[in-house]
Amino acid sequence: MKRRKIWANLGTAVLMTTPAATQAGMLPAQPAGIEAPAGQGTIHLAQHQGHGKAVKAAPDGEGGEGGGEGGGGAQLPAGLHLARGIEMIRGHLIVGGELVEAGRWADALPHFLHPEEEIYGSLRDDLKAFGIGPFQTALKSLSQTVKAKNKEAYARARATVEERLAAAESAVLAKEENKSYFVLEAALETLQQAADEYEEAVEKGRIANVVEYQDARGFVFEIDRLVGTVADALAAKNADAAKAIRAGLDDLKATFPAVTPPQKPAKDASQFLASVAKFELQVGNFR
Amino acid sequence: MERAKTPRLVQAAAGLGLVTVLGGAKAGPDPFDAAHWRQVFARPDHAPMPDGNPTTPDKVALGAKLFDDPRLSGDGTVACSTCHQAELSFTDGVPRHGGLDGQPLDRRTPPLWNMAWGLSWFWDGRAASLEDQAAGPIENKREMAGDLAGAVRTLAADTETVRSFARAFPEDPAVTRSNLLKALAAFERTLVSPETRFDRWVKGDDEAIDSDEKAGLRLFVGKAGCVSCHTGWRFTDEAFHDVGLPGQDQGRGVVLGLKAADNAFKTPSLRERVWTAPYMHDGSLATFEDVVDHYAERVVERPTLSADLPRRIALSPKERAQLVAFLNTLSSEDPPRPASLPARTMVLGADVPAIAATTVGQKDRRFTPGAILLKVGQALKIVNDDTRTHNVRIDGPGLSVSSDAQNPGDAITIGFDQPGQFQAICGIHPDMRLAVTVEPMTKAAAQP
Missing domain, CATH: 1.10.760.10 (Cytochrome c-like domain)
Structure with missing residues (x-):
């Protein structure tokens, strides 16, 4: 049995259970192997580990429209939904990048596949609404460089994706009057997804699902960066709350001492959730 | 594999997707x-293949193996696929690949899709065939620094490789430079987008x-x-x-x-x-x-x-x-894999109906007429009535001509004092091809 959490209202989480078999049936299909050059057999490129989450295939065959990472937050306003998606993509890239730097290309690959396979599809309409150019192929090209284990090509493709993400982020922020509060809202939405991931990762007092642990790590570290971009504005508005925000993020980061999970988790899922809830309480101070 | 009737120029060009160029x-x-x-x-x-190197499954399989084989390089560490990576659409994702001397190579690694339809190869077109092209990077000191003669000796000492060559070239079952390059080219011709x-x-x-x-x-x-x-x-x-x-x-x-x-x-x-x-x-x-x-x-x-x-x-x-x-929209939604197309022998520009003419135009990047008949001693005038600069070239037999830059309005005259079949091309627009048949002067015609 796997659990899923539904955010019922501010600071409240309800844990739901669903039969594992049902979830397995909803896992995205393994991408087909790409044919190797003639005579070389078949190379299976996409080694998607799956998240153990309900991911409904979109009509175009792309996952992420249902209950995957991209599927959450569907009720959010377009700007916030888009910002959340961008931050999750960046979170994946952060942790994927760490693994690439460690030479762990195969471990990194899921983190470069998930943004396109699980998140991008849910952002397509938002991108159009904000007049932001599509960057799906840039994401695919980036994951190809990881499959190819080509560091130089990876660096270039990564830079291209980062440029696209920065442009998208700027376009979203440009339409927000209270930018620092909007950033905190996006941060909170992303941290809630991190809590989901972490919950999936921890099982019986250990990190059972490394990819989910790494997802959560990437999301938290990305949010740490993001909130840092508005730190001065937050401090000017409410220094105490800004300090609490900072402390909350440090606390969350401490859950992830390294990209490789610790033997014993620094927090259990409920402790992690509690830390996110503390962050959420502080966000209200900047409305 | 299918062998087509020798195509006429326009038909061949249509097969090569060049209708608009000619028109x-x-x-x-x-x-x-x-x-x-x-x-x-x-x-x-269908995919074109040259008369002298038909595409066969065994040859393609050998070519694919050789494409990945670092024994073709000088130090045994570099293969064709080092730069032409299948996962990256047979290129390498960087502006210019690092050479063996540690410096970036002079030009970008080209992707290898649809090479079968090429008229020349390399960014500057210096290779006249895919087989010629295959030798270039292997022997380039900054790319693979290989020695094909040495590589052939190495491969010939490998029993399994010898068997692969024998299967690929039943009419000439030997590990040779020529067969090696033919196999590489045959493999590359299968990379159809x-x-x-x-x-x-x-x-x-x-x-x-x-x-x-x-x-x-x-x-x-x-x-x-x-x-x-x-x-x-x-x-x-x-x-x-x-x-x-x-x-x-x-x-x-x-x-x-x-x-x-x-x-x-x-x-x-x-x-x-x-x-x-x-x-x-x-x-x-x-x-x-x-x-x-x-x-x-x-x-x-x-x-x-x-x-x-x-x-x-x-x-x-x-x-x-x-x-x-x-x-x-010209790219696949997901990383592409080669499409399968039947191969057919194509000879560009062969058997165009020739007409007796001594003046040829070049309007719209096309020699008109595309094939002419001359008598020994006659001169051919090629007029650039196009809007572009051309460079008329004839390389043999027994004749070497380059017009230099033939600007719009310029005309060149080429004399033929020996009978034979000649082909004129434009060095800048290699799809422009002119077949010249020079016939001996008959006795009657030679008399004053």
């Missing part, structure tokens, strides 16, 4: 004529591309003038153009010994380019957007700029985005 790659009818452009961009139903959404539009599915992409197509064949060079199903005219990129690389000019062709490089195909960034011969442009911006506003003005290069294109941001959207 003149203009910006097309106005208003937009979808039927016309569907014909121009229609995919072929798959159908994309645009091809579905070409086949008549109007919904296969969306409104922005259609707008991009209209710009591509209209106002933006891209189709002047990027034409045919592969979106290349196989010609050499200076497109105004900064840099010192003289490209085709060095190969031809022709100043007018300085800074010119072969028009790259636009198939599967989503997967092959960065772009241009020097890898200097990172994205499609950068490429469009270059043509719209960053072209370096100089005398060698291609006559086919549109000048001062005013494109709004929306139009640029539409062009990029269209370019995306």
Whole structure:
């Protein structure tokens, strides 16, 4: 049995259970192997580990429209939904990048596949609404460089994706009057997804699902960066709350001492959730 | 495998997707004529192969193995696939690959899609066949630094490799330089880019591309003038153009010994380019957007700029985005894998009906007529009635001619004092081919 959490209202989480078999049936299909050059057999490129989450295939065959990472937050306003998606993509890239730097290309690959396979599809309409150019192929090209284990090509493709993400982020922020509060809202939405991931990762007092642990790590570290971009504005508005925000993020980061999970988790899922809830309480101070 | 009847020039060109080139790659009818452009961009139903190197499964399998074999390199560490990585659409994702000397190579690693349809190979077209091309990187001191003679000896000492060669070349079961290069070329000819959404539009599915992409197509064949060079199903005219990129690389000019062709490089195909960034011969442009911006506003003005290069294109941001959207439709949605096409022997320009003529025009990048009959002692006059600079060349037998830069309005005269079959081409636009048959002077004709 796997659990899923539904955010019922501010600071409240309800844990739901669903039969594992049902979830397995909803896992995205393994991408087909790409044919190797003639005579070389078949190379299976996409080694998607799956998240153990309900991911409904979109009509175009792309996952992420249902209950995957991209599927959450569907009720959010377009700007916030888009910002959340961008931050999750960046979170994946952060942790994927760490693994690439460690030479762990195969471990990194899921983190470069998930943004396109699980998140991008849910952002397509938002991108159009904000007049932001599509960057799906840039994401695919980036994951190809990881499959190819080509560091130089990876660096270039990564830079291209980062440029696209920065442009998208700027376009979203440009339409927000209270930018620092909007950033905190996006941060909170992303941290809630991190809590989901972490919950999936921890099982019986250990990190059972490394990819989910790494997802959560990437999301938290990305949010740490993001909130840092508005730190001065937050401090000017409410220094105490800004300090609490900072402390909350440090606390969350401490859950992830390294990209490789610790033997014993620094927090259990409920402790992690509690830390996110503390962050959420502080966000209200900047409305 | 199928052997076709020896095609006539126009038929051969149609098979190679060059109809528009021969007919003149203009910006097309106005208003937009979808039927016309569907014909121009229609995919072929077979892949060409040369008469002397038929594509067979065993040969392709051997070529694929050799493509991955680092024993072809000097130090045993570099294979063709080191730069032409299958996961990266048979290129390497970087502007210029690092050479063995630690410095970036001079030019971008080209992707290998649809090489079978080439008329010349390398960015500067210095290889006349895919077999010739295959030897280049292997023996280049900065690329693989290989010694093919030594590699052949090494491979010949490997029992399994010897068996593979025997299967691939039953008529000549030996590990030789020639067979090695033939196998590599045969493998490369199988790398045919798959159908994309645009091809579905070409086949008549109007919904296969969306409104922005259609707008991009209209710009591509209209106002933006891209189709002047990027034409045919592969979106290349196989010609050499200076497109105004900064840099010192003289490209085709060095190969031809022709100043007018300085800074010119072969028009790259636009198939599967989503997967092959960065772009241009020097890898200097990172994205499609950068490429469009270059043509719209960053072209370096100089005398060698291609006559086919549109000048001062005013494109709004929306139009640029539409062009990029269209370019995306020429690539697969997911990393492409080679399509399967039957191979057929093709001989470009053979058996064109020849007519007695002593003057040939070059309008719209086409020798007209395309094949002529002369008598020994007659002179051939080739008039450049085109808007572009040409470079008429004849290389043998027993005759070597280069017109130098033949500017619009220029005429050259070539005398033939020996009978024989000759082929004239344009060094800048190699799809231009003229068959010249020189017959002996009859006794009656020789008498005063």
